[in-house]
Amino acid sequence: MWFTVFLVGMLLFSCVALFVVTSAFLGFLQTRVPFVPTSRKDVEFVVKKLALGPKDVFIDLGSGDGRVCFLVEQACGAQTVGYEMTWWTHLLAKIKARLKHSRSRFYCRNFFHEDWSGANVVYGYLYPPLMRQVEEKFKADCRPGTFAVIRDFPFPSLKPMEVVYRPGGHEIYIYLK
Numbered sequence: 001m002w003f004t005v006f007l008v009g010m011l012l013f014s015c016v017a018l019f020v021v022t023s024a025f026l027g028f029l030q031t032r033v034p035f036v037p038t039s040r041k042d043v044e045f046v047v048k049k050l051a052l053g054p055k056d057v058f059i060d061l062g063s064g065d066g067r068v069c070f071l072v073e074q075a076c077g078a079q080t081v082g083y084e085m086t087w088w089t090h091l092l093a094k095i096k097a098r099l100k101h102s103r104s105r106f107y108c109r110n111f112f113h114e115d116w117s118g119a120n121v122v123y124g125y126l127y128p129p130l131m132r133q134v135e136e137k138f139k140a141d142c143r144p145g146t147f148a149v150i151r152d153f154p155f156p157s158l159k160p161m162e163v164v165y166r167p168g169g170h171e172i173y174i175y176l177k
């Protein structure tokens with residue numbers, strides 16, 4: 001009996017591990033950006049800095065496990081949307097949203113194929129090779145008055161309104177369209 005329980009447990013664990021490893025690998029092949037989370041303090045800093053509130057619409061470009069959206073929603077009540085292409089982090093975000101009774105919406109989609117014009121804040125913690133395309137889309141899609149908040153890897157051309165140096169050697173670039 002115990003041996004069967006052990007075997008079933010091991011089988012389940014192996015399936016979950018296989019799913020996580022495979023989807024992380026495929027996600028990385030598609031996006032070339034690994035999942036690395038933003039710190040809670042940096043998210044709280046952004047909420048305070050931009051004085052975000054319930055009327056704001058915040059998009060996380062590459063939302064990972066959803067933590068940025070959850071923290072923003074929790075801190076100020078803004079509407080939050082996350083786009084993520086890696087299955088396991090996306091699934092984790094969806095499960096966490098259910099458990100937390102969060103209003104955050106998560107989509108397993110390529111954010112370059114989505115319309116960003118509904119947001120007044122777009123956030124990205126991405127990687128240098130993507131930043132030109134992200135900048136172009138920010139300029140093309142977003143309405144005047146929209147902020148782009150970019151962690152560590154800035155847009156190649158647009159001048160930031162402000163650069164904030166954060167503990168741990170991180171930088172937050174704030175752009176205003």
Ligand SMILES: C[S@@+](CC[C@H](N)C(=O)[O-])C[C@H]1O[C@@H](n2cnc3c(N)ncnc32)[C@H](O)[C@@H]1O
Nearest residue numbers: 031033035036037038062064084085110111125
């Ligand atoms: C460094 S992680 C940041 C996660 C989260 N935003 C945070 O700050 O905690 C970047 C995430 O962006 C995702 N990503 C990269 N390019 C993407 C794209 N074009 N569409 C959707 N997700 C993308 C990656 O899969 C990865 O999980």
